[in-house]
Amino acid sequence: MMSTNGSLSGFDGVEDILEKYIPPEHLGSVKRVLYGQNCGSPVAALALDPSVVQISKDADFDLKGFTFSALPEQLRPSRVVRVGLIQNKTPASTSLPFSEQRAAVHDRVGQLIDTAGAGGAKILCLQETWPIPFAFCTREKSWCEFAESAETGPSVALCQRAARRWGMVIICPILERDSAHGETIWNTAVVIGNNGNIIGKHRKNHIPRVGDFNESTYYMEGNTGHPVFETAFGRIAVNICYGRHHPMNWQVFAMNGAEIIFNPSATVGELSEPLWGIEARNAAIANGAFAVGINRVGTETFPNEFTSGDGKPAHTDFGHFYGSSYVAAPDGSRTPGLARHRDGLMLVDMDLNLCRQTKDKWGFQMTARYEMYAEFFQKYIQPDYQPQIIRDPSL
Numbered sequence: 057m058m059s060t061n062g063s064l065s066g067f068d069g070v071e072d073i074l075e076k077y078i079p080p081e082h083l084g085s086v087k088r089v090l091y092g093q094n095c096g097s098p099v100a101a102l103a104l105d106p107s108v109v110q111i112s113k114d115a116d117f118d119l120k121g122f123t124f125s126a127l128p129e130q131l132r133p134s135r136v137v138r139v140g141l142i143q144n145k146t147p148a149s150t151s152l153p154f155s156e157q158r159a160a161v162h163d164r165v166g167q168l169i170d171t172a173g174a175g176g177a178k179i180l181c182l183q184e185t186w187p188i189p190f191a192f193c194t195r196e197k198s199w200c201e202f203a204e205s206a207e208t209g210p211s212v213a214l215c216q217r218a219a220r221r222w223g224m225v226i227i228c229p230i231l232e233r234d235s236a237h238g239e240t241i242w243n244t245a246v247v248i249g250n251n252g253n254i255i256g257k258h259r260k261n262h263i264p265r266v267g268d269f270n271e272s273t274y275y276m277e278g279n280t281g282h283p284v285f286e287t288a289f290g291r292i293a294v295n296i297c298y299g300r301h302h303p304m305n306w307q308v309f310a311m312n313g314a315e316i317i318f319n320p321s322a323t324v325g326e327l328s329e330p331l332w333g334i335e336a337r338n339a340a341i342a343n344g345a346f347a348v349g350i351n352r353v354g355t356e357t358f359p360n361e362f363t364s365g366d367g368k369p370a371h372t373d374f375g376h377f378y379g380s381s382y383v384a385a386p387d388g389s390r391t392p393g394l395a396r397h398r399d400g401l402m403l404v405d406m407d408l409n410l411c412r413q414t415k416d417k418w419g420f421q422m423t424a425r426y427e428m429y430a431e432f433f434q435k436y437i438q439p440d441y442q443p444q445i446i447r448d449p450s451l
């Protein structure tokens with residue numbers, strides 16, 4: 057069911073339902089259980105510059121701001137960084153010439169990036185393959201035209217200019233064309249430093265083969281491992297979309313020292329909405345790092361019908377990308393999500409000292425028994441591996 061404002065199932069988001077229907081005397085407790093607490097309090101709202109609030113109204117996008125604190129320490133100063141995340145619809149019809157589609161998304165996302173810069177963001181992440189419609193459902197190869205160089209492509213250049221303008225690190229996830237390797241296509245996040253330089257890139261490790269996510273037709277599993285990028289504002293990593301279903305993918309980024317792990321995504325309600333709030337949040341808890349889930353938003357339709365071998369009749373739309381981007385902290389607290397149906401910008405102040413404080417408190421890393429698991433995996437990857445099952449002898 058579509059509500060009048062374009063959201064799906066007639067609601068804008070779970071938070072709105074909670075605010076509307078939970079009795080005021082219970083709302084605090086319900087939110088404590090569902091959203092956690094940061095230093096003993098609900099995750100605080102961040103006061104945003106009125107000029108930025110005005111832009112969000114004029115340009116019609118959801119704007120939210122939050123703060124994650126850490127306890128004051130005696131021997132370390134706090135390390136607060138303002139992180140931005142952007143979710144956006146594909147603004148132009150997928151039937152238009154590709155040049156017009158690209159110009160439209162560059163305009164819209166350029167505006168959102170500049171608003172993030174004006175709002176003081178120091179590290180900003182965009183959604184998965186932001187410059188193109190998520191056309192991988194179609195299996196049509198013409199969409200490969202959108203792939204661009206991770207070093208010199210037009211969308212990367214746009215982000216480099218913005219990074220220089222605002223002194224901001226930008227994670228720019230694109231469809232990469234690797235001409236040096238026979239025009240290989242990758243799903244790549246380019247990490248641009250606050251001077252507009254390219255620090256490096258990461259290629260998506262896990263490629264979905266589920267529903268209409270026919271991405272394996274276009275690109276292979278990445279070959280860049282689990283790089284962590286040391287930026288002027290903190291150590292960051294990028295776990296691209298489907299990698300969020302793989303706890304070890306998050307874990308290795310964290311083991312390499314990531315303090316913030318971004319998860320630029322494109323996923324639809326029917327498939328994954330109940331999983332969305334759990335996976336990045338659990339990753340933050342388990343790994344002692346901030347996790348930032350960013351999902352595309354809107355319903356994209358394509359000129360030609362497609363099927364995906366799942367018994368569904370041929371169709372032209374991918375379902376609804378439900379947005380709901382959010383940030384989770386190592387202490388298990390999380391922000392509410394951005395809208396399910398609108399473009400959005402979230403600005404979040406996070407004190408990175410919370411990562412070590414949470415590790416000191418819970419000791420998950422210290423108690424992890426890596427040697428035991430390393431030994432297990434060594435056995436597991438052998439072709440003659442037998443599961444360790446002890447059968448009830450009375451069966």
Ligand SMILES: NC(=O)NCCC(=O)O
Nearest residue numbers: 264269297298322323328
């Ligand atoms: N883009 C992508 O990997 N989507 C797969 C679906 C999901 O992970 O929810």
